[in-house]
Amino acid sequence: MSKRTKLKDIADRLGVSITTVSRALNNKADINDETKREILELARQLEYRPNSLAISLRRNNTVPLVGVILPIINHYFFATVLKGIMSKAHLHNSLIIVGESLQDEKKEKKILNQFMDQGVSGIIIAPARNSNFEENIIPILHKRIPVVVIDRMYDNYKGNYVLTNDYNAAHKAVQHLLDNGYKKIAHIGSVDDKSIGTERKRGYIAALHQAKIDINEDYIILNDIDNPDLAIEKGFNATAKLFELPNPPDAIFAVTDDVAIGVIEYAKENNISIPDDLGLVGFSNAKMSNYIRPRLTTIEQNGFAMGQLAFDFFNKASSSNGEVFQKSFELNLIVRESSVQKSEV
Amino acid sequence: MSKRTKLKDIADRLGVSITTVSRALNNKADINDETKREILELARQLEYRPNSLAISLRRNNTVPLVGVILPIINHYFFATVLKGIMSKAHLHNSLIIVGESLQDEKKEKKILNQFMDQGVSGIIIAPARNSNFEENIIPILHKRIPVVVIDRMYDNYKGNYVLTNDYNAAHKAVQHLLDNGYKKIAHIGSVDDKSIGTERKRGYIAALHQAKIDINEDYIILNDIDNPDLAIEKGFNATAKLFELPNPPDAIFAVTDDVAIGVIEYAKENNISIPDDLGLVGFSNAKMSNYIRPRLTTIEQNGFAMGQLAFDFFNKASSSNGEVFQKSFELNLIVRESSVQKSEV
DNA sequence: TTGAAAGCGTTACCAC
DNA sequence: GTGGTAACGCTTTCAA
Numbered sequence: 001m002s003k004r005t006k007l008k009d010i011a012d013r014l015g016v017s018i019t020t021v022s023r024a025l026n027n028k029a030d031i032n033d034e035t036k037r038e039i040l041e042l043a044r045q046l047e048y049r050p051n052s053l054a055i056s057l058r059r060n061n062t063v064p065l066v067g068v069i070l071p072i073i074n075h076y077f078f079a080t081v082l083k084g085i086m087s088k089a090h091l092h093n094s095l096i097i098v099g100e101s102l103q104d105e106k107k108e109k110k111i112l113n114q115f116m117d118q119g120v121s122g123i124i125i126a127p128a129r130n131s132n133f134e135e136n137i138i139p140i141l142h143k144r145i146p147v148v149v150i151d152r153m154y155d156n157y158k159g160n161y162v163l164t165n166d167y168n169a170a171h172k173a174v175q176h177l178l179d180n181g182y183k184k185i186a187h188i189g190s191v192d193d194k195s196i197g198t199e200r201k202r203g204y205i206a207a208l209h210q211a212k213i214d215i216n217e218d219y220i221i222l223n224d225i226d227n228p229d230l231a232i233e234k235g236f237n238a239t240a241k242l243f244e245l246p247n248p249p250d251a252i253f254a255v256t257d258d259v260a261i262g263v264i265e266y267a268k269e270n271n272i273s274i275p276d277d278l279g280l281v282g283f284s285n286a287k288m289s290n291y292i293r294p295r296l297t298t299i300e301q302n303g304f305a306m307g308q309l310a311f312d313f314f315n316k317a318s319s320s321n322g323e324v325f326q327k328s329f330e331l332n333l334i335v336r337e338s339s340v341q342k343s344e345v
Numbered sequence: 346m347s348k349r350t351k352l353k354d355i356a357d358r359l360g361v362s363i364t365t366v367s368r369a370l371n372n373k374a375d376i377n378d379e380t381k382r383e384i385l386e387l388a389r390q391l392e393y394r395p396n397s398l399a400i401s402l403r404r405n406n407t408v409p410l411v412g413v414i415l416p417i418i419n420h421y422f423f424a425t426v427l428k429g430i431m432s433k434a435h436l437h438n439s440l441i442i443v444g445e446s447l448q449d450e451k452k453e454k455k456i457l458n459q460f461m462d463q464g465v466s467g468i469i470i471a472p473a474r475n476s477n478f479e480e481n482i483i484p485i486l487h488k489r490i491p492v493v494v495i496d497r498m499y500d501n502y503k504g505n506y507v508l509t510n511d512y513n514a515a516h517k518a519v520q521h522l523l524d525n526g527y528k529k530i531a532h533i534g535s536v537d538d539k540s541i542g543t544e545r546k547r548g549y550i551a552a553l554h555q556a557k558i559d560i561n562e563d564y565i566i567l568n569d570i571d572n573p574d575l576a577i578e579k580g581f582n583a584t585a586k587l588f589e590l591p592n593p594p595d596a597i598f599a600v601t602d603d604v605a606i607g608v609i610e611y612a613k614e615n616n617i618s619i620p621d622d623l624g625l626v627g628f629s630n631a632k633m634s635n636y637i638r639p640r641l642t643t644i645e646q647n648g649f650a651m652g653q654l655a656f657d658f659f660n661k662a663s664s665s666n667g668e669v670f671q672k673s674f675e676l677n678l679i680v681r682e683s684s685v686q687k688s689e690v
Numbered sequence: 691t692t693g694a695a696a697g698c699g700t701t702a703c704c705a706c
Numbered sequence: 707g708t709g710g711t712a713a714c715g716c717t718t719t720c721a722a
Contacts, residue, residue, distance in 0.1 A: 006715060017693045022717060030691060047666075049490060052464020054715035057398045057698050065442075065463070074428045074648075079419035086418065086445050090452070095463055097410075097442045100431050107435070118410070118440055119397030145394070232636070261636050268638075288633040291577070291606050293613075303419075351699060362709045367701065375707055399699035402714050 005046040014038060025050070064094040066314060067115035069108060069125040073100040075228055076286055077303045078126060081150060084307020085124060092315060101128040103226045109136045116145075122314045126151040129192060129226060133157065146317035148310045148325075153195045160317055160325045162310045166196055169299045169331040170203025173281040174253050176297070176333055178211050180340055182251035182279040186219035188238040188263070189255045197222070200255050200283065219249055228258060235262020243270070251279030251339075257286040260296055264338075280338040294337035301331060350391040359383060370395070409439040411659060412460035414453060414470040418445040420573055421631055422648045423471060426495060429652020430469060437660065446473040448571045454481045461490075467659045471496040474537060474571060478502065491662035493655045493670075498540045505662055505670045507655045511541055514644045514676040515548025518626040519598050521642070521678055523556050525685055527596035527624040531564035533583040533608070534600045542567070545600050545628065564594055573603060580607020588615070596624030596684075602631040605641055609683075625683040639682035646676060 007025075011018045016035065023031050024039035025048070068085055070078040082098065089096050097120060099111035108128045115123060122145055127133065133154040137147065149161040177185050187204045190197035201222075205215055221241060223234040235254060239262065242248055254260035260282030267274050274280050274294050282289055282298035289296035306329060313325040352370075356363045361380065368376050369384035370393070413430055415423040427443065434441050442465060444456035453473045460468060467490055472478065478499040482492065494506040522530050532549045535542030546567075550560055566586060568579040580599060584607065587593055599605035605627030612619050619625050619639050627634055627643040634641035651674065658670040 008715080018716085019693055019695095019718085020691085023692085026717085032691060035691085049466075050464070051402070051715050053398050053402045054698085055464070055717075057396075057402055057700090057714090058716050058718085060698060073431065074421060074424035076419060076421070076424075079421075079424040082443075083419045083445065086443070090444075090456075093459065095442050095459060096444075097440050098427075098431070099435075099441075100428065111435075114438065114440060119401075265636065288636065291610070291633065292636055293638055353699080363699090364701085364709055364711095365707085368708085371701085377707060380707085396699050399714085400701080402698090402716090403700045403702090405714060 004051075005043070005048040006051065007048075009046060010039060010042050010048060014042060064092070064122075065097055065118065065120045066094050066122045066124060066311070067097050067099065067112075067118075067120040069099045069101055069111055069115075069123070069127075071101050071103045071126055071128050071226075072228060073098065077284060077301055080303030081126065081307040081310070084304040084309075085311045086307075087304075088308050088311035088315075092311075094311075101131075103128045103130065105131045105136060112136055120145070122146040122148070122318060124148045124150060124310050124314055127154075146314050148313045148317070150306060150310050151196070158324065160313045161327070162306050162313060163195075163328045164301060164306070165328045165330050166199035167203040167206070169283070169333075170200040170253065171207045172203075172331075172333050173283070173297075173299055174204050174207035175211075176335065177251045177253065177279050177281060177339060178207065178213075180275075180279060182339075183213070184216075184219070184247070184249040185213075185251040185253060185279075186216075186221070186242050186249035187253050187255070188235055188242075188259050189220065189222045190225050191222040197255060204253055218245055223259070225256060225259060231256060231258035232262040232265065235259035236266045237262070239263045239266040243272070250277070252281075254280065254282050257282035257284040257289045257296060257298055260298070260338075261288065261292060264292060264294075264296070274338050275341050279341070281333075282338075285334055290336065297336045297339035298334055299331045300334050302329065305329070349396075350388075350393040351396065352393075354391060355384060355387050355393060359387060409437070409467075410442055410463065410465045411439050411467045411469060411656070412442050412444065412457075412463075412465035414444045414446055414456055414460075414468070414472075416446050416448045416471055416473050417573060418443065422629060422646055425648030426471065426652040426655070429649040429654075430656045431652075432649075433653050433656035433660075437656075439656075446476075448473045448475065450476045450481065457481055465490070467491040467493070467663060469493045469495060469655050469659055472499075491659050493658045493662070495651060495655050496541070503669065505658045506672070507651050507658060508540075508673045509646060509651070510673045510675050511544035512548040512551070514628070514678075515545040515598065516552045517548075517676075517678050518628070518642075518644055519549050519552035520556075521680065522596045522598065522624050522626060522684060523552065523558075525620075525624060527684075528558070529561075529564070529592070529594040530558075530596040530598060530624075531561075531566070531587050531594035532598050532600070533580055533587075533604050534565065534567045535570050536567045542600060549598055563590055568604070570601060570604060576601060576603035577607040577610065580604035581611045582607075584608045584611040588617070595622070597626075599625065599627050602627040602629040602634045602641060602643055605643070605683075606633065606637060609637060609639075609641070619683050620686050624686070626678075627683075630679055635681065642681045642684035643679055644676045645679050647674065650674070 007018045007021045011021045021039050024036040086096055101108035105128050189201045221238040225231040252263055272278050282296045285298045285300040289298045352363045352366045356366045366384050369381040431441050446453035450473050498508055534546045566583040570576040570579055597608055617623050627641045630643045630645040634643045
C-alpha cells in the first residue's frame with residue numbers, strides 16, 4: 001500500500017521546493033507557466049490530494065461542524081427536524097454531520113464518540129429511546145461543547161433542549177374526543193420508558209380523570225413501535241385486540257399517525273365506520289394523514305421549527321457562558337374527519 | 346473574544362512544559378500526582394479543549410468524511426437513500442456530512458465548495474433538477490476525489506453513478522395499463538430538463554408507440570413538482586384539466602405518487618371511480634401509496650439499496666485507480682388496486 | 691520566479 | 707518525573 005502523496009513528494013521528484021508546488025496547486029500568481037504545468041501534471045499522476053487537516057490547522061480555521069444524531073433518519077418528523085437544522089446551519093455557514101442511532105444506544109454512543117473525535121463544535125441530538133443519558137450525553141456536557149437535546153427528555157437534565165409538550169397535546173386530543181361525544185376511549189400507545197410514550201399516556205389518563213371517567217386498563221395497549229415499517233401493523237393488531245373485548249371502545253387515541261393508519265386499516269376490513277362507530281385521533285400530522293379516508297384528526301408536530309430553534313440554541317450556547325436555553329412547544333390539534341361524527345356535524 | 350486555550354497556555358501559567366501538560370491531560374504514567382491535579386484543574390478553568398485537527402494531523406489519521414448532497418432531505422426517497430449511505434458509512438467508520446440543495450443549483454454549488462473546503466474525501470450527490478453539471482460537478486472530478494452521482498444523470502458524464510432505469514419503469518407502467526384494457530392513457534409529468542421527468546415521459550411515449558397508439562399532446566401535462574408540498578395540488582389541477590377535455594382519458598400515468606394522490610383526490614371529489622372509470626399508476630412506492638384508497642399501483646424505488654451501493658462505489662473508487670463504477674437499477678411495478686378494473690379481476 | 695523557514699497544536703521520542 | 711525537540715502536512719511571510 002502506497003502512502004498518500006504530499007507536497008514534498010512532488011517537490012522532490014521535480015527538484016523544486018515545496019513552496020513552489022504549493023503555489024502551483026493553489027493557482028497563485030508568480031509562477032512559471034512551464035513549472036506549473038509540470039507540477040499539475042505530476043500531481044495528477046500521483047493522485048495528489050491536499051490534507052485538509054493540515055490546511056485547517058495552518059489557517060487556524062475551525063469550520064463549524066455540528067453533529068446531529070437522530071434515531072431514524074427517514075422518518076418524516078426527524079427528517080424535517082434535520083431540514084430545519086440545516087436551513088439555519090446553511091445561513092451560518094455551518095456544516096452538519098449526521099448519524100443515525102437506529103434507537104440503539106450502543107450505536108448512539110459510538111457515533112457520539114466519532115463526532116467528538118472529529119472535533120464537532122456542537123451536538124444536537126434526539127436521543128434513542130433507550131439512550132443511556134448518564135453515560136452517553138452527560139460526559140459531553142463536561143467537555144463543554146454545546147449540546148441541544150431534542151424531542152425526548154430526561155429527568156434531571158438541566159441543559160439546552162427543544163421539546164414538545166406531549167402531555168398537553170395528548171390531553172387535548174382526548175378532550176376533543178370527549179367533546180365529540182365519545183365515552184369509551186382507548187389508547188394505543190408506545191412502550192417508552194422515557195418521555196414521549198409516557199407523556200402521551202399521562203395526558204390521556206389525565207383527560208379521562210378530569211372527565212371523571214375510570215381508567216380501563218384493557219383499553220390501554222402499549223407497543224414497541226420503534227420500527228416505523230411495523231407501526232401500522234402494530235396499530236392493526238392492537239385494534240383487533242380492542243375489538244375482541246366484551247365491551248370494545250368507541251374511540252381510540254393513537255400514539256402516532258402510523259398506528260392510527262393501522263386502526264383505519266382494521267376498521268375498513270371489519271366494516272367499522274370511522275368516525276361513526278369509532279372516533280380516532282393520531283399524532284404527528286404525517287403527510288399521509290390528510291389523504292387517507294377518513295382524513296385523520298391528529299396533533300401537528302412542527303419538526304422544521306423545532307430543528308431551526310435547536311440550531312439557534314446551539315448557536316447562542318456557543319457564544320454564551322453557560323446560559324441555558326430551553327423551549328417546550330405547545331402542539332395544535334388538527335381536526336379532520338376521523339373524530340367528528342357526521343350526525344353531529 | 347478570547348482565544349481558545351491550548352497546551353502552551355496552561356504550561357506557561359504553571360511554569361511546566363507542554364509535554365507535561367499533555368501527559369497530564371492524556372492520563373499518561375510518569376507524572377507527579379500533584380502536578381497532574383494542578384494541570385487538570387487549570388485546564389478546566391481555562392476550558393481547555395483539545396484541537397482535534399492537530400491531533401489527527403499528528404496521528405496521521407484522516408477521518409474519512411463523505412459529503413452527501415440531496416435536493417430535498419425530508420423527501421422519503423432521498424431520506425431513504427441517505428439512510429442507505431449511512432448504513433454503509435457506519436460500517437466503515439466514515440462520517441457523513443449532508444447538505445440540502447433545495448433544487449437550487451446556486452445552493453448546490455455553495456455546499457459543494459464548503460464540502461471541498463472541509464476536505465471531504467468524497468462526494469455523493471443527487472443533483473438538483475437544474476444543476477449546472479458542467480460547472481458544479483465536473484470541476485470536482487478534476488480534483489480527483491471520488492464522486493458518485495445518484496438518481497439524475499447527465500449526457501456525457503463518464504463517472505460513477507447509481508441510477509434507476511426510469512425509461513424502462515415508465516414503459517412498464519404504461520404497458521401495464523394497456524394490458525388492463527385502458528386505451529386513452531394520459532401522462533401527468535414533470536418539467537424536467539434532465540433525466541427523470543424526461544425519461545419517464547420517453548418511456549410513456551415509447552409504450553404507446555409500440556402499441557401503435559397515437560400520442561395525444563393534450564394528454565400530456567407537465568408540471569413543476571419541485572415542491573413536494575405542492576405536488577398533490579399539481580396532480581389535482583392537472584387531472585381537472587384532463588377532464589375538461591372533450592375526450593378525457595381513461596387512465597393516467599403519474600410521474601410520482603404525490604401527483605397520483607392528487608389524481609385520486611380529484612376523482613373522489615368528482616365521483617370518478619378508480620380503477621373503473623380511470624386507471625392510475627404512480628411512481629415511487631411512497632409509504633402512503635399502500636394505504637390510500639384505492640391502493641395505488643406504482644413503481645418501487647429502492648432508495649436504501651441505491652444509497653448503499655453509492656457508498657460502496659465511493660469506497661471502491663477511493664482505493665482504485667480511475668476505475669469507473671456504474672449501475673442502473675431496474676424497477677419493479679407493484680400492482681395494487683388503482684389500475685385493475687374490478688370487472689376484469 | 692523561487693526557496694528557506696516559521697508556525698498552526700499536538701504527541702512521541704530521547705535525554706536528563 | 708520532567709523537558710526539549712522533531713515531526714505531522716501545509717501556507718505564508720520574507721529574502722534572494
